[in-house]
Amino acid sequence: LANTVEDNDEVNDEDDSEAKQARIKQARVEREDDIATGDVRLMEAVITPSSRLIGLTTNRLNLRERYGLNVVAIARQGHRLTQRVSDIRFRSGDILLVQAYESNLMTTLQTLGCLPLAERELSLGRQKSLWLAGGLFLGAIGLVLSGLLAPPVALVGCAVAMVVFQLLDASEAYQAIDWSVIVLLAAMIPVGQALEATGGADLIAAQILGVAQGQPNWVALTIILIGSMVLSNVVNNAAAAVLVAPIALGLSVQLGLSADAALMGVAVGTSCAFLTPIGHQSNALVMEPGGYRFGDYWRLGLPLSVVVVIVAVPVILWMWS
Incomplete structure (x- = not known):
């Protein structure tokens, strides 16, 4: 009976090992397919002075788990840092080489307070929204030039109108304030x-x-x-x-x-x-x-x-x- 149990355990261990290897191979194939189809993208980005990354590390922020963002390398003052990426505390002006899915890369960088540096195609929204935003700004400038409103009142009113017309949400407006x-x-x-x-x-x-x-x-x-x-x-x-x-x-x-x-x-x-x-x-x-x-x-x-x-x-x- 003992010999039979031991034989069964060996078989189970072999099955688990084979299943584990199969899962690893499948995950590797899926990652390669994602990269081949352009779903995963590498991009350079600079940390702005108002970024939430400053003073923290990748481990503290859980960038991979929370945002699906991998920090591949970090450069500071024109030189690549050789320490482990997970141990480096971010500073304003650091250049990050990041990897993420293309569908949410730009949104993630904006949320974290980073500016993309690589060449890219930006989607700025519908043409109607662009015309509306430009019209609101020109209208505020016209009110100032005509003397009907003071510049602070006109420009703050323009910003409030952009939130009202949903050209940007309240969180984006709040983050834009220096x-x-x-x-x-x-x-x-x-x-x-x-x-x-x-x-x-x-x-x-x-x-x-x-x-x-x-x-x-x-x-x-x-x-x-x-x-x-x-x-x-x-x-x-x-x-x-x-x-x-x-x-x-x-x-x-x-x-x-x-x-x-x-x-x-x-x-x-x-x-x-x-x-x-x-x-x-x-x-x-x-x-x-x-x-x-x-x-x-x-x-x-x-x-x-x-x-x-x-x-x-x-x-x-x-x-x-």
């Missing part, structure tokens, strides 16, 4: 008001006035423009504009410079953050994919800033003399 900029402005606006209320703006303006006193207006405008440009490379450009605007207004009164010209100098200067990767989101976004270092920006940014000053100062004085 909360870091909103929080930064909420913190910096009181700082600008404090500078003005305590006389700090007048004090800084007085120091600049001592340098620009007796000089032509273009000298004062150049100082305002360069000061705004330098500050915007250190803090967010919107916050820099909030801080510099009161100083520029005080300086314009003392020197007899047009207030419009002074404010345009601030606007142009704070919009030209070319010297560092932290001055604007666009600079930071291309830093990791391009393999740039912090010191690479000023090499092209400094000559470009000089060109902006040379062109902007005479144009501003000509338009708002």
Whole structure:
């Protein structure tokens, strides 16, 4: 009896082994068929600053189980990382080589906050939806230009209308809001008001006035423009504009410079953050994919800033003399 049981166990083990090998072969054939028919796709994607991946690993996120996404390789600052992919914590700007089914690859990347880099065919929805979205945006711009609505009211209304007409859902609208900029402005606006209320703006303006006193207006405008440009490379450009605007207004009164010209100098200067990767989101976004270092920006940014000053100062004085 014991011998019979042992013989049966050996037969069962052989059957289980054969069945297991058959299942493995079948799964391998199915994967090969999927790849051959183009169902599985490899793509490069960059992690954006607002991505939910930042600071986490593939094991922590369960990307394969939750999203059907495999991370094949990771590159950082132009170099491929050699550690185990499952142990690497994602950073903003990392380049991921991902594998997933083509049907949900784009949706998954959008959900995770990644931008695809490989050439692809994007489906942007029905043509009717595109025309409706464009019409809503142009309508908002028309209301602003006609003076019927203020820009914040018109553009926020346009965004709400896109949600109402189901051109995008509420979660996509919520994710599109750059909360870091909103929080930064909420913190910096009181700082600008404090500078003005305590006389700090007048004090800084007085120091600049001592340098620009007796000089032509273009000298004062150049100082305002360069000061705004330098500050915007250190803090967010919107916050820099909030801080510099009161100083520029005080300086314009003392020197007899047009207030419009002074404010345009601030606007142009704070919009030209070319010297560092932290001055604007666009600079930071291309830093990791391009393999740039912090010191690479000023090499092209400094000559470009000089060109902006040379062109902007005479144009501003000509338009708002």
